[in-house]
Amino acid sequence: MDKPLRRRLSPEARKREIVEAAERLLQQHGSRVRVEDVVREAGVAKGTFFLYFPSWDDLLETLRDRLTAEFDATYPLPTEVDGPVDWPAVLDWLAGAYIDFASARQGIGQALFHSDFAERRPLGDHAIVRLAAIIRAGQEAGAFGAVDPEPTARLLYAAIDEAPRAVAGGMDRNATVAALQNLLRRTLAP
Amino acid sequence: MDKPLRRRLSPEARKREIVEAAERLLQQHGSRVRVEDVVREAGVAKGTFFLYFPSWDDLLETLRDRLTAEFDATYPLPTEVDGPVDWPAVLDWLAGAYIDFASARQGIGQALFHSDFAERRPLGDHAIVRLAAIIRAGQEAGAFGAVDPEPTARLLYAAIDEAPRAVAGGMDRNATVAALQNLLRRTLAP
Amino acid sequence: MDKPLRRRLSPEARKREIVEAAERLLQQHGSRVRVEDVVREAGVAKGTFFLYFPSWDDLLETLRDRLTAEFDATYPLPTEVDGPVDWPAVLDWLAGAYIDFASARQGIGQALFHSDFAERRPLGDHAIVRLAAIIRAGQEAGAFGAVDPEPTARLLYAAIDEAPRAVAGGMDRNATVAALQNLLRRTLAP
């Protein structure tokens, strides 16, 4: 009969706890996770959840933004300031980085990007815009061929995004990385 | 006391009516469609639905199989029997065919392949196996390079599958087809 | 452990059962009554309630219409067809009828006409229009004085409506009827 013990935290800390609890559960169980589960995992009352998120979808959106920002911060794109960039090498590195980042977050990807939620709250263009920027930069540097950046970025992103799911599904990690790198390099080769 | 005069149909015909009603609705409204909607569209009672499908997911699975079979029947792969096959041209043709087929079925793709259902009932390998077979055949004919067929097929399929969604999202159809063809040809080039 | 036994009724019968269950409870407990209570009293599942009423307020509205119609049917206004009408006597009779009708339905009146619901779903003019019609008819017959029918009808209705609450609150029934009859007759006297 241990009392739950009401813990008072700063709003930011409490919000972070809820987000992290959700992240943990989503990782394991994908979109089967419900508010009920998250509050149990976070050790808070149901009302507390809605104190920080107007609705369930708002939590997912927060999580999605957080994830995007985390990837961008962990893997910042190289800039020309420190000398010329080896764009094909950037592609190789990006392929491996994405696969490892997303493989460690299995269910989240499903719940945030391949679920009914993704349909209800369409994703922004962030990732695709970023990829298109790389393509353009590479083209200007003469490292890439004359492909149409927008549609190509979108298709390449789909392939990149599929890779960690292939690995999760049992495909060999290194073979998948190699196949993805081959696909990226060749598609963009001059 | 006029009895409702129930239409007596063969089980196959009745089942097909339900499937087609679902197909029509899913096309327009994606995974928002409910059992209620389907039976209204099909003009049958709710109980009848469950006479033919143990559960909602079973209908979706039936629909998925049907769609796959329909595509395979509409776009049969060429065989060597009538002389050598121009594999790169097959790729080009496949890209256009897939985009047009799936563009005409927008919401269904979402509901069957990019929803919580897809997570609950994972898709078989059919499409990827088929693509891998093409790659292998092309390699044997000396038309494709030495890529690893399985992971490559999976990544290419992801790109192919994204293309109609790009078009639905406003991307130019021809630019998308061109980008996809470029991606396929170059990835598999010798 | 007696099974609840699923009873199949015609929609009208089932709807009526729910309405009557609500009526019974509202009578005793006023606006404290909730969906939960009504379904228990009616012996149906919660979902059944929402099968017949999109929302709680819709049940209350149905009940309100039903009550109004019931009163009108039970106490139809006299018409001139069978000879001249004694309008002042109609007033006396109406006063008594209303008090007895509403006294037998205490809590309902509160829940439907003097609660937050009444604020959310404002009442139509039905009762007041009916009273104004009586006033006008009496005036034309020379039985009533030259009061302004609309505002007078509204004020008189407020007094009429208060009477059963006075009785419910302990006031003597006959003294209240007498006071109300006096108020009506004198206000409208020529």
Place this chain on the structure above:
Amino acid sequence: MDKPLRRRLSPEARKREIVEAAERLLQQHGSRVRVEDVVREAGVAKGTFFLYFPSWDDLLETLRDRLTAEFDATYPLPTEVDGPVDWPAVLDWLAGAYIDFASARQGIGQALFHSDFAERRPLGDHAIVRLAAIIRAGQEAGAFGAVDPEPTARLLYAAIDEAPRAVAGGMDRNATVAALQNLLRRTLAP
């Protein structure tokens, strides 16, 4: 580390601030107003509210008492000390005074006197007792007829109370006042 610099007020002043904030909001929004809204308007923390009022209903009760007292103070009844009182004229004056007082406080009337709160915390007899006293005084002065003071006061009060709502609902103010004055004078006429 600047402390929030809490405004120290005397308990009475702080309580009055809360009451007045509630009054302002209730006036505009009726019983839709919540504790949350009141504390924001008053510029105090939520806990502070419950420091001064054990419950929400206690605030409403305080407000109700305050309103009653305010009306009594603003419109004190005439006494015989300065000579005989013209009781019928008092009625006329009272009708106009009440309508104007309550018209300026629309939502409050609803929230305090015609809501679920009014059911939970029944109103005292104050207003009715006051009106009955007028009737009796007028009767003693020979200005009013031999009606039964208690039930009549209650019914008249209902009519008086309805008048400002009629005006709020679009009825002409002067026509309403006239109708009410007619009702009062005639009902009580000798």
Place this chain on the structure above:
DNA sequence: AATGAATGAGGTTTCATTCAT
């Protein structure tokens, strides 16, 4: 084989009130 009324678990959301700080 067919119906459609009925179910009830499951979900989101609200808000007066409490209590650690």
Place this chain on the structure above:
DNA sequence: TATGAATGAAACCTCATTCAT
């Protein structure tokens, strides 16, 4: 005295599935 984060019971509502007819 004051704060405001936290609570949790209770409300409304949905919808795949069941089952009496």
